[in-house]
Each structure stands twice: as C-alpha cells, then as structure tokens.
Amino acid sequence: MKLIKRLCGILTTTLIVNSLAACNVNVNVGNKNTYIKEIKIGVTLYKQDDVFVSTITKNLEEIAKEKENEGKYKIIINIVDAKGSLINQSNQVDKFVAQNYDVICVNMVDRTAASMIIDKAKSANIPVVFFNREPVEEDMERWNKLYYVGAQAEQSGELQAGIIMNAYEKDNRIVDKNGDGKIQYVMLEGEPGHQDALIRTEYCIKTLTQKGIELEKLADDTANWQNAQANTKMTQWIKNFGNKIEVVFCNNDDMALGAIQALENSGLTEKPLVVGIDGLPKALEAVKNGLMIGTIINDSKKQASAIFNIAYTLATNGDVNSVEGLEKGKYIKTPHTQVTSENVDLYLENKK
Structure with missing residues (x-):
C-alpha cells in the first residue's frame, strides 16, 4: 500500500511539472520572479559582418x-546570418515559422524580394519587423502586420553636406584647396539599390548645390559598405587624381575608414x-585625431530599441500603436546627430 502511494505521488509530481513546462512557466526559485511565458524572436541578417548591422543586433540582445x-x-x-544569400534567408525564415516564433525580424538581403518573406510569415500569421x-x-x-525600423536617410545626407558647408563658410581654403572656387570630390557609395545609399548620396550633393557651392565630381563608385572595397577604390582614385581630390564623401563610416587607410x-x-x-x-x-572632418551618428541603440519594442509588444499581444515613434502604423525612422571635432568628445564618452 505504501508503495502504491509513493508511485501515485511521483506520478502526480511528474504531471504537475510537465503541465508547468507546457505552459512555459518556470518554478519559482528563492525570491526570483517566475516567467509566465517564453517569447521567441527570430532575427535574420543579410550579413553579420556588416559593422553597423552587427552593432544593432548586439544592442538588441x-x-x-x-x-x-x-x-x-x-x-x-x-x-542568424544569411551571408548575403537570399536562399539562406528564405530557409532561415522557414525554420522560424516551423518553430512557431512569435515575431520575425528581417534585415533583407535584397529589399526588392521582401514579398517572398512576407508570404511565408503571413501564411503562419507571424508578424515581421x-x-x-x-x-x-x-x-x-501587403499585410497589416509588417513593420520597418530604420533612419531618416534624407537627414543624414543633409547633415553630411552641412559638415563640409560649415567648413567652407568658416574658411573656404580648408575645403577648396586649389582655390578654383569649386569643390572637387569623390563619392564612395553603399550597396546598389539600398535605399539609404541612394538617398544619402542624393541629399548630400543636392544640399550643397542648393546652398550655392559649386561641385565637380571626379569619380563615384560603390564599395558595398565595406572597408576593404573602399580602400581599393580610394587607392585607384589617388593614382588617377592625386591632390586634385578635395573631399571624400562616404555613405558610411566603414568605407570612410577604408578610404583613410588608403590616404x-x-x-x-x-x-x-x-x-x-x-x-x-x-x-x-x-574625427578626434583629425583623420576625418566629421561623421553623422546613426543611432543603433535607438533602432535596436524600436525593433525590440515592436517585437515585444506584438509577442505579448499589446497595442503596437502605443510604441513610441511609430508612424503610419508601421514605420519608425530615427534621427541623426552631426559630429565634428567640436563635439566629438561628448560622443566618445558615451561610447565607453
């Protein structure tokens, strides 16, 4: 009889533990809070070795x-890292769907191929950020459960132009080194087709010309956001144009650093x-050491926070319209900050 009672007790305990596990509830240990649910957020990146994108994901974690x-x-x-392959990214989304993830966050390999990802997620009723x-x-x-987090690309181009414009107005010889009344420049662009690369380039040049500053383009080419490619392009331009180059505009910092190395x-x-x-x-x-005249802060922390806030709210059945900064029910685009030698110490301190 005692044996039967012991077996019944063990069976009852096992059923309770299994029931708790099925509900994603953890047993309370000491004074720690219990988890009442498990949230699963899948993130697929076009390339994990992209410095800015990897910074966003570190902040997200x-x-x-x-x-x-x-x-x-x-x-x-x-x-997960798609390594620049749309096939890899599609397979990664398939796995997130099969494993019943609550939300899928996507840094697209090809922004024009989003419909494939959307169809997979929509069929499973899993929101996409x-x-x-x-x-x-x-x-x-295509669906009311699609969201986008990025930055105000137009503003970044305008602010980048502003750095050169301010230097020109302060002392035009700092910029117009040959004194011919115009700025000879080269432009290192991001990945072809990437909306930020297109917009940053357009608004940077447009802002300067609208302010009456005459420009002469010596060369422009894509370096796909990559340091090494920028170094190679810049090395060739130095051979072609030498001291004629007065300004090097770069769509991102990693390319700027590659250009600096070449210089x-x-x-x-x-x-x-x-x-x-x-x-x-x-x-x-x-910038602090005088190797760059300036940069524009693209706030990875704010973007990571926006991604998480949307994903968390969706996963917990909250009101997504309550997420700070959400526009048109699906967009969050963060502002930028201009940095030069005059204020760089403040931002270096914040990065420590």
Missing part, C-alpha cells in the same frame, strides 16, 4: 536581456577631407 531580468517573460533572441533595409512601399502594404598609405602632401555616416567608435576616434 542587451535590451532583451534587461527586459528578461524583469522576470515576467523568458526572451529568446535567435540571430524589417530593419535597416526598407522594402518597397507596395510590399509594406595614409599614399604619401599625398594635401590630403582631402573625409566625411562619413554612422558614428562608429573607430570613426569617432578618427
């Missing part, structure tokens, strides 16, 4: 950990001004 420490939800952030690479407007209208190895007597976008720590150091 930190934000999720802080939220999890509140003790209400167990939060799983699964970040796109980031950094904005799908075309027609795709964003440092060139032996040029008159080095051009280099300006970037993103506010990477190494770029801020370059």
Whole structure:
C-alpha cells in the first residue's frame, strides 16, 4: 500500500511539472520572479559582418536581456546570418515559422524580394519587423502586420553636406584647396539599390548645390559598405587624381575608414577631407585625431530599441500603436546627430 502511494505521488509530481513546462512557466526559485511565458524572436541578417548591422543586433540582445531580468517573460533572441544569400534567408525564415516564433525580424538581403518573406510569415500569421533595409512601399502594404525600423536617410545626407558647408563658410581654403572656387570630390557609395545609399548620396550633393557651392565630381563608385572595397577604390582614385581630390564623401563610416587607410598609405602632401555616416567608435576616434572632418551618428541603440519594442509588444499581444515613434502604423525612422571635432568628445564618452 505504501508503495502504491509513493508511485501515485511521483506520478502526480511528474504531471504537475510537465503541465508547468507546457505552459512555459518556470518554478519559482528563492525570491526570483517566475516567467509566465517564453517569447521567441527570430532575427535574420543579410550579413553579420556588416559593422553597423552587427552593432544593432548586439544592442538588441542587451535590451532583451534587461527586459528578461524583469522576470515576467523568458526572451529568446535567435540571430542568424544569411551571408548575403537570399536562399539562406528564405530557409532561415522557414525554420522560424516551423518553430512557431512569435515575431520575425528581417534585415533583407535584397529589399526588392521582401514579398517572398512576407508570404511565408503571413501564411503562419507571424508578424515581421524589417530593419535597416526598407522594402518597397507596395510590399509594406501587403499585410497589416509588417513593420520597418530604420533612419531618416534624407537627414543624414543633409547633415553630411552641412559638415563640409560649415567648413567652407568658416574658411573656404580648408575645403577648396586649389582655390578654383569649386569643390572637387569623390563619392564612395553603399550597396546598389539600398535605399539609404541612394538617398544619402542624393541629399548630400543636392544640399550643397542648393546652398550655392559649386561641385565637380571626379569619380563615384560603390564599395558595398565595406572597408576593404573602399580602400581599393580610394587607392585607384589617388593614382588617377592625386591632390586634385578635395573631399571624400562616404555613405558610411566603414568605407570612410577604408578610404583613410588608403590616404595614409599614399604619401599625398594635401590630403582631402573625409566625411562619413554612422558614428562608429573607430570613426569617432578618427574625427578626434583629425583623420576625418566629421561623421553623422546613426543611432543603433535607438533602432535596436524600436525593433525590440515592436517585437515585444506584438509577442505579448499589446497595442503596437502605443510604441513610441511609430508612424503610419508601421514605420519608425530615427534621427541623426552631426559630429565634428567640436563635439566629438561628448560622443566618445558615451561610447565607453
């Protein structure tokens, strides 16, 4: 009889534990809060070695950990690298769908191919938060559970132009080194077709010309956001144009740093001004050391926070329209900050 009671007790305990596990409830240990649910957020990146994109995901993981420490939800952030392959990214989304993820966050390999991802997610009724690479407007209208987090690309181009314009107005010889009344420049562009690359280039040049500053383009080419490619392009331009280059505009900081390396190895007597976008720590150091005239901070923390806030709200059945900064029910675009030698110390301190 005692044996039967013991077996019944074991069976009852097993059933209770299994029931708790099925409901995603953790047993309370000491004074720690229990998790009442497990949230799964899948993140697929076009390339994990993109410096700015990897910064966003690091911030995303930190934000999720802080939220999890509140003790209400167990939060799983699964970040995978598509390595520039749309096929890889499609397969990764398939896995997230098969494993019943609550939300899928996508940094598209090809922003024009978002419909494939959207159809997969819509069939499974899993919301999608796109980031950094904005799908075309027609795709964003395909479903009411699609969101996008990025930055105000027009503003970044305008602010980048502003750095050169301010230097020109302060002392035009700083920029117009040959004194011919116009600025000879080269432009290192991001990936072809990326909305930020197109917009940053357009608004940078347009802003300067609208202010009456005459420009002469010596060369422009894509370096796909990559340091090494920018170094190679810049090395060739130095051979072609030498001291004629007065300004090097770069769609991002990693390319700007690649250009600087080429300039440092060139032996040029008159080095051009280099300006970037993103506010990477190494770029801020370059501004501090006088190797760059300035950069534009593209706030990765704010973007990571926006991605998480949307995903968390959706996963917990909250009101997504209550998420701060959401526009048109699906867009969050963060502002930029201009950085030069005059204020770089403030931002270097914040990066520590």
